[in-house]
Amino acid sequence: MLSYPRWRKVLRDIWNNKSRTLLVVLSIAAGVFAIGAINATQIILAHDLSAVYSTTNPPSAIIGASPFDEDLLDTIRAMPEVKDADARRGLNVRVNVGPDEWLDMNLYAVRDYDDIRVDKILPELGAWPPPEKEILVERQSLALIGAEVGDAILIEMPDGKRRQLPIAGLTYHLLQPPAHFTGVASGYVSRDTLEWLGLTRDFTTLTFVAAENDRDQEHIERVAEKVRRKIENSGRVVFNTFVPTPGKHPADDALQPLLLVLSALSYMALLMSGFLVINTINALLGQQIKQIGIMKSVGAVSRQLFIIYLVMIALFSLLALGIGIPLGALGAYGLSSYAAGLINFEITSSPIQPRVLMLQVIFGLLVPLAAAFLPILNGVTVNVREAIYAQGGKVYGFGEHLLDTLIHQIRGLPSTILIALRNSVRAKARLAFTLITLTLGGAAFMGVYSVRSSALNTLRDAKEYRACDIEVRFSRPYRQQVLQDIALGVPGVAQVESWGFTVARRIRDDDTESASIQVFAPPADTQFIRPALISGRWLLPGDANAVVVNADFVKDETDVKVGDTITLDINAQKKDYKVVGVVRSVLAGPFAYINYPFFASYAARDAGRAGILQVMIDDKSPESQTRVGQALEAAYKGAGFDVSNIRTTAQAGNFLGEQFNILIVFLFMMAVIVAGVSALGLSGAMSMNVLERTREIGVMRAVGASDASVLLVFLIEGVFIGVASWASGSVFAVPLSKILSDQVGNALLNTPLLYVFPPEGVALWLLGAVLLAAIATFMPAHRASRLSVREVLAYE
Incomplete structure (x- = not known):
């Protein structure tokens, strides 16, 4: 019977002082929520991205080559170093998104949509596989092009030919960079549609999975080199080789900053909530001093009072857990779903993670009890006189x-x-x-x-890194003087500069090759670059074998630093270059700069030619950039030049x-x-x-x-x-x-x-x-x- 009044007091204290109860419970629940929402989001994103990535059978390497057929694909599949391989064709087209407004689109044709072995593409909505003379659009590209399933879109081929393609459905392609990041849409057609568009049924991209050590990047690079040689021995040209980080989704680099900040903020939230709980419980117990004195005066001992208040704190904690855990799960689901939507994958894990739940229980139950231990001990050991004469708690x-x-x-x-x-x-x-x-x-x-x-x-x-307002890229090099004369004849163009452009690979000391590297060759006295140097210097007019690389290059080739000599394979010619500088870059991928005169000296077929034109205009406004860009495109196409891409500084x-x-x-x-x-x-x-x-x-x-x-x-x-x-x-x-x-x-x-x-x-x-x-x-x-x-x- 003695225990019944004891626990009735606890329950009445909780019920009759609703404002105080709510305050204590919310103080604890706030920490439980923050810990649950932030830590669970961190775990869910890291786990689910890795899990969904593995289901696509991601490629160990991706090789771009001149057109090849299924016989070569079968040859690659038969290699003992290759577990499986697949092929597809990709080309860059443009899609019309408004009056005189075009957007870049990557158009793909897969070998067999019902038997995709590497880098799986999944049906999302509508037809599958893509019907003849129709197109499937990647689900994140639909909003970018401003169309709906059933609409017909107008595409323009690299040769200027235009075709209407009805959108027959949507696909889900995890490894395709999200359209809202790149500004480039993705579409998928059949090989029959390729022929209707005026192309052959051949492939241009080979993907394969290594048979062994598929998480060892050095091993994969050696296998990729063997595959590349096999392709070249068949008479094809290999344009680029890309070996992604094994087992790591390409978007992981973008996700890591989020996870890093999440981790930092979760510790801050934990620390803040701990102080909040300590503050609240100390004040709560201070208000109970007089009641402690009264209970002691009628026979209560310190041990009994200690248990009473520990139970009261435990009940507060349980109420807080009942609020904080569900809210934390909802927060984790919302945050992780938002981040997953940006990267283009679905959340499959439960928002209630066992490790996080354990952390929430530890924080929500043990921290309040630990915070209350000394205040309770001090409170219940106070003598009767001091306790009874306390007014409204501690003064x-x-x-x-x-x-x-x-x-x-x-x-x-x-x-x-x-x-x-x-x-x-x-x-x-x-x-x-x-x-x-x-x-x-x-x-x-x-x-x-x-x-x-x-x-x-x-x-x-x-x-500000590049002073140009418009960049025009051509499908092949053209005479510099002709390109410049045409551009200067377009109203609004103030200044132009032509650059050489190609793709290279670094040949490492162990004879393995890097992924493809974009190589830009501006004039020695270029006025269109304001280099943001991280280390070293910029190119000088007299530099013959000097190269400036960007931060992304150094990230991939971690052994390279200013002063080193590296070997680059450019247009099937291997030459040594001295790294004289490293420049900052923003989400640009690995690239390098060499002087145009040196570039032209060994690329005889490109001497006096350029693949890129940098344009500076009088009016820098985005509207003017778009208008002049359209005029440049019309001028070049009217003169018979193949324009592959025009991008304004405002768009980029x-x-x-x-x-x-x-x-x-x-x-x-x-x-x-x-x-x-x-x-x-x-x-x-x-x-x-x-x-x-x-x-x-x-x-x-x-x-x-x-x-x-x-x-x-x-x-x-x-x-x-x-x-x-x-x-x-x-x-x-x-x-x-x-x-x-x-x-x-x-x-x-x-x-x-x-x-x-x-x-x-x-x-x-x-x-x-x-x-x-x-x-x-x-x-x-x-x-x-x-x-x-x-x-x-x-x-x-």
């Missing part, structure tokens, strides 16, 4: 510390502000925990804002910006979660302050204080705490933002972002901190201001 004094003395020296402010300032530092331990929570939240927000600004700064630098910048924006949006979603925990921490601290000072409020009301005056005192107190946390958060945000910026840049671009710490981010968080503080403080302060004098003087 915090003012004037005993240096901080109190400093605030006491402030003169000339209204009494309302002075009272608020003094009240804010009375509960110093609670203030410290609240400031730590808010500081971490503010630092996270300002850090993410700095990453955004650094990314945009890097993007601006990338746009938009697509790069889209990729950065996706990352930034995701970062801000994480920062909002962390800021939400911060706001809850302040709300909890202010609620406890209001509860503990309820009798003081009554005294103020009794001597004539108005509702507005009482409300203003607490609002000023909350805003003061918010501003103080903003100041400390601003200091902490500087190193945090630099670390985040460098790590995101290294993961995404292979080089740190161009770091900036923008003052507008600090100002924005100041505004946010003041608003959060005002909102978090308003509700408890509003309730307190509306209590009658009788109610507050009777409060215990």
